[in-house]
Amino acid sequence: MSEFKIKAGLAQMLKGGVIMDVVTPEQAVIAEKAGACAVMALEKIPADMRKSGQVCRMSDPKMIKSIMEAVSIPVMAKVRIGHRVEAQILEALEVDYIDESEVLTPADKQFHIPKHDYKIPFVCGAKDLGEALRRIHEGAAMIRTKGEAGTGDVSEAVKHITIIRAQIKEAIETLKTEEQIEAKAKELRVPAALLKEVIELGKLPVVNFAAGGVATPADAALLMQLGCDGVFVGSGIFKSSDPAKLAKAIVNATTHYQDPKAILEYSTDLGELMAGVSISSIKDNERLSSRGW
Amino acid sequence: MTSFTIGVLALQGAFFEHLEFLKSIVQSPEYSAHTFQFVQVKTGEQLATCDSLVIPGGESTSISLIAERTFLLEPLLAFVRDPCKSVWGTCAGLIFLAQHLKNGKKEQKVLGGLNIEVTRNAFGRQLDSFEQVLDFSSFVPGLTDFPAVFIRAPVVSRIGVVDLAEEGLISSSNPILDEPVEVLHKLHRNGHELVVAVRQGNHLGTSFHPELSSDLRFHKWFLDEFVLKSAS
Numbered sequence: 001m002s003e004f005k006i007k008a009g010l011a012q013m014l015k016g017g018v019i020m021d022v023v024t025p026e027q028a029v030i031a032e033k034a035g036a037c038a039v040m041a042l043e044k045i046p047a048d049m050r051k052s053g054q055v056c057r058m059s060d061p062k063m064i065k066s067i068m069e070a071v072s073i074p075v076m077a078k079v080r081i082g083h084r085v086e087a088q089i090l091e092a093l094e095v096d097y098i099d100e101s102e103v104l105t106p107a108d109k110q111f112h113i114p115k116h117d118y119k120i121p122f123v124c125g126a127k128d129l130g131e132a133l134r135r136i137h138e139g140a141a142m143i144r145t146k147g148e149a150g151t152g153d154v155s156e157a158v159k160h161i162t163i164i165r166a167q168i169k170e171a172i173e174t175l176k177t178e179e180q181i182e183a184k185a186k187e188l189r190v191p192a193a194l195l196k197e198v199i200e201l202g203k204l205p206v207v208n209f210a211a212g213g214v215a216t217p218a219d220a221a222l223l224m225q226l227g228c229d230g231v232f233v234g235s236g237i238f239k240s241s242d243p244a245k246l247a248k249a250i251v252n253a254t255t256h257y258q259d260p261k262a263i264l265e266y267s268t269d270l271g272e273l274m275a276g277v278s279i280s281s282i283k284d285n286e287r288l289s290s291r292g293w
Numbered sequence: 294m295t296s297f298t299i300g301v302l303a304l305q306g307a308f309f310e311h312l313e314f315l316k317s318i319v320q321s322p323e324y325s326a327h328t329f330q331f332v333q334v335k336t337g338e339q340l341a342t343c344d345s346l347v348i349p350g351g352e353s354t355s356i357s358l359i360a361e362r363t364f365l366l367e368p369l370l371a372f373v374r375d376p377c378k379s380v381w382g383t384c385a386g387l388i389f390l391a392q393h394l395k396n397g398k399k400e401q402k403v404l405g406g407l408n409i410e411v412t413r414n415a416f417g418r419q420l421d422s423f424e425q426v427l428d429f430s431s432f433v434p435g436l437t438d439f440p441a442v443f444i445r446a447p448v449v450s451r452i453g454v455v456d457l458a459e460e461g462l463i464s465s466s467n468p469i470l471d472e473p474v475e476v477l478h479k480l481h482r483n484g485h486e487l488v489v490a491v492r493q494g495n496h497l498g499t500s501f502h503p504e505l506s507s508d509l510r511f512h513k514w515f516l517d518e519f520v521l522k523s524a525s
Contacts, residue, residue, distance in 0.1 A: 006422045009444045009505045013350050016305040033400055035358040037305055037351065072398060072413060073352050096419035119420055248362065255304050255359050256335060
């Protein structure tokens with residue numbers, strides 16, 4: 001239990017912050033100077049992965065290492081869903097957090113990585129309460145509600161945090177007896193004790209960030225107002241015309257998310273933003289957020 | 294009846310937990326003679342209402358950069374200079390509260406509330422984070438078994454005078470405070486003796502995170518020894 005406290009504890013320290021996708025040490029430095037609380041090191045940002053149509057795997061450890069050397073904030077890196085060897089490699093590399101990510105091409109269509117087996121903490125995606133709790137039960141120390149990565153369209157991220165919050169509220173209001181909790185836990189395929197913990201806390205037992213499609217300071221503030229603990233920003237920053245300025249503005253807006261006058265200032269004169277792809281133009285079977293089981 | 298306003302710096306990091314701990318402690322009947330207000334501090338106006346401030350864990354670069362960009366740095370420097378105010382920094386908060394920072398980023402600022410030099414990420418990366426039960430009874434009566442959580446933690450690497458010309462050293466623009474620095478706890482780990490808790494007057498700094506331990510005793514000591522005493 002002590003070990004899980006250490007894993008979940010780092011996520012506690014990231015709260016109220018912005019985690020930025022970076023593909024080079026130079027971008028990592030821009031992110032750090034903008035006030036990012038961590039960076040996600042990857043070879044291609046999701047917008048480019050989406051275009052490529054290729055199999056997307058863990059990044060070259062050499063590239064991840066160069067980012068770890070360039071900055072002093074925590075460095076995260078992604079592995080394919082279910083790919084326990086990629087996770088072993090990142091643990092050997094000593095990254096600070098592993099993201100078992102649907103943005104990469106899944107390696108196992110049935111099982112996720114048994115995350116309790118690792119000393120490095122994991123963050124996993126989820127689009128509803130059942131998925132979040134299954135990941136936590138497997139050992140995830142942080143959840144990111146899925147958006148549709150690489151689109152610049154925030155609507156899926158909004159949808160999924162709203163669903164999770166609504167499902168928690170419903171559980172609190174409707175599950176009054178042990179039998180009801182057990183039946184619901186069975187339906188969600190998680191232990192009853194975990195569901196009970198959620199009902200007692202009124203929230204997930206680990207830190208919950210939002211991810212996918214965040215492109216503006218207002219998007220970040222919106223997700224914070226909806227109850228997220230912080231945000232991941234992927235393609236949005238480095239697909240814009242002035243990444244350093246936009247990165248700072250998103251960090252500021254995440255802190256001052258309840259202050260419209262401040263967000264007005266941060267939203268002004270940011271240059272050209274990521275053009276993006278609207279969700280409705282992407283076929284259901286091409287959506288990354290549907291990966292994960 | 295005395296009224297106290299305790300703020301927790303809420304720019305980034307684990308500020309919520311500190312507030313919950315302190316709110317929970319003051320429910321006890323022993324504090325019924327006082328009233329307490331708790332504030333999430335994001336602006337100078339909010340800080341101006343506070344008698345006491347907790348600077349939480351988080352990322353020290355994020356907290357410093359956001360403070361500076363949102364015009365909170367000057368009010369924080371003034372708060373730390375005020376002898377009537379108590380301040381406690383945990384982990385990133387310890388870094389921010391120091392006079393000198395050894396391996397910081399050059400854009401980073403420090404508040405100068407403790408006349409010490411701090412070294413960031415002194416134990417290494419996340420893989421080197423740990424929990425250890427520590428005996429704090431030499432300064433907190435009876436606290437022999439406190440579960441201290443260290444996450445990518447800093448340590449106090451020097452106390453008092455340092456060579457200001459040293460390359461890469463970041464120093465506070467605030468003057469050095471007069472009171473002596475008291476070492477409260479040295480951690481023994483891997484053959485080293487590392488300073489992880491210090492006090493200078495009304496200022497307290499800890500490398501670890503009492504707010505992650507689900508044990509209220511350390512926060513209660515801060516409330517009794519710093520918040521209540523510095524006002525009287």
